[in-house]
Amino acid sequence: MIINHxxxxxxxxxVKLRLENFKQVSREYKLPxxxxxxxxxxxxxxxxxxxxxxxxxxxxxxxFPSISLATVYKNIKQFLALGLAFEIPMPxxxxxxxxxxxxxxxxxxxxDGSVYDLELAPTIHLPEIIMGKKVKQAHVLYxx
Amino acid sequence: MIINHxxxxxxxxxVKLRLENFKQVSREYKLPxxxxxxxxxxxxxxxxxxxxxxxxxxxxxxxFPSISLATVYKNIKQFLALGLAFEIPMPxxxxxxxxxxxxxxxxxxxxDGSVYDLELAPTIHLPEIIMGKKVKQAHVLYxx
DNA sequence: CTCTATGCAAAATATTTGCAAGGGA
DNA sequence: TCCCTTGCAAATATTTTGCATAGAG
Numbered sequence: 001m002i003i004n005h006x007x008x009x010x011x012x013x014x015v016k017l018r019l020e021n022f023k024q025v026s027r028e029y030k031l032p033x034x035x036x037x038x039x040x041x042x043x044x045x046x047x048x049x050x051x052x053x054x055x056x057x058x059x060x061x062x063x064f065p066s067i068s069l070a071t072v073y074k075n076i077k078q079f080l081a082l083g084l085a086f087e088i089p090m091p092x093x094x095x096x097x098x099x100x101x102x103x104x105x106x107x108x109x110x111x112d113g114s115v116y117d118l119e120l121a122p123t124i125h126l127p128e129i130i131m132g133k134k135v136k137q138a139h140v141l142y143x144x
Numbered sequence: 145m146i147i148n149h150x151x152x153x154x155x156x157x158x159v160k161l162r163l164e165n166f167k168q169v170s171r172e173y174k175l176p177x178x179x180x181x182x183x184x185x186x187x188x189x190x191x192x193x194x195x196x197x198x199x200x201x202x203x204x205x206x207x208f209p210s211i212s213l214a215t216v217y218k219n220i221k222q223f224l225a226l227g228l229a230f231e232i233p234m235p236x237x238x239x240x241x242x243x244x245x246x247x248x249x250x251x252x253x254x255x256d257g258s259v260y261d262l263e264l265a266p267t268i269h270l271p272e273i274i275m276g277k278k279v280k281q282a283h284v285l286y287x288x
Numbered sequence: 289c290t291c292t293a294t295g296c297a298a299a300a301t302a303t304t305t306g307c308a309a310g311g312g313a
Numbered sequence: 314t315c316c317c318t319t320g321c322a323a324a325t326a327t328t329t330t331g332c333a334t335a336g337a338g
């Protein structure tokens with residue numbers, strides 16, 4: 001297992017890739033790309049701290065002071081449905097979000113609420129089918 | 145990987161083991177064993193459907209009509225802190241609970257909200273230490 | 289007798305919804 | 314133009330808290 005400390009933010013390159021994917025998927029589903037929506041996705045893609053909805057809202061508010069919390073909620077839900085983001089449910093308090101595309105796992109430090117990205121070693125392969133259904137999302141959550 | 149369909153409830157034997165453990169831990173921490181608390185734990189231990197707080201409340205209410213939802217919340221939180229129960233955070237809606245003692249994983253069917261217990265094959269061993277901290281709880285969550 | 293638990297009500301959080309107006313493709 | 318989106322406010326959950334009383338050990 002490789003642990004990605006990610007003290008720094010996502011690289012510009014990977015942010016660009018995520019944004020391109022986001023735009024492509026939006027076109028595919030004929031969903032309009034509003035500036036607010038792009039700002040919400042970019043905030044998520046640029047962050048490495050697995051922000052809460054509230055934090056995304058506060059960040060986007062700097063650029064769009066009139067944005068509503070409901071808009072952020074609606075967009076995040078849409079990202080999840082489109083497979084553009086992961087949700088990391090937390091044992092206490094609101095969920096955290098992650099725009100990383102590859103399936104990976106998270107370690108949640110319950111002491112301070114920080115979330116670490118983990119890459120599973122390639123020898124650990126998660127099942128793709130369970131109970132005859134395709135695995136849409138897999139999270140390995142460790143509570144420390 | 146072995147999938148435990150668990151259409152039936154937990155066996156009487158395993159329920160007895162869980163209840164004994166619960167009572168021993170309570171004595172250890174000098175926490176009074178009230179009838180309500182025992183009923184809440186028993187409800188959890190006997191169920192195999194990973195009930196929500198609300199469902200536990202409704203079940204215990206049959207035996208203790210005056211029980212309060214707050215009491216169920218308080219007790220469930222205490223069980224988590226004592227390691228007597230697992231919490232399974234859900235992508236939508238309230239978390240589910242499980243009194244199973246061994247670390248195992250869960251598959252969440254997002255279509256109907258049902259939760260399956262999974263036993264990880266022994267060849268897949270989860271790390272016990274991450275970032276220098278002991279893993280208190282590990283969940284492998286699959287969203288189907 | 290002491291300490292935690294219970295039950296009730298109110299408060300605090302968190303998330304969703306309805307709807308009129310705005311805006312992207 | 315056609316939908317989807319936005320922003321606001323109100324409505325819904327959901328969970329926590331304070332406090333007086335009850336009860337376990």
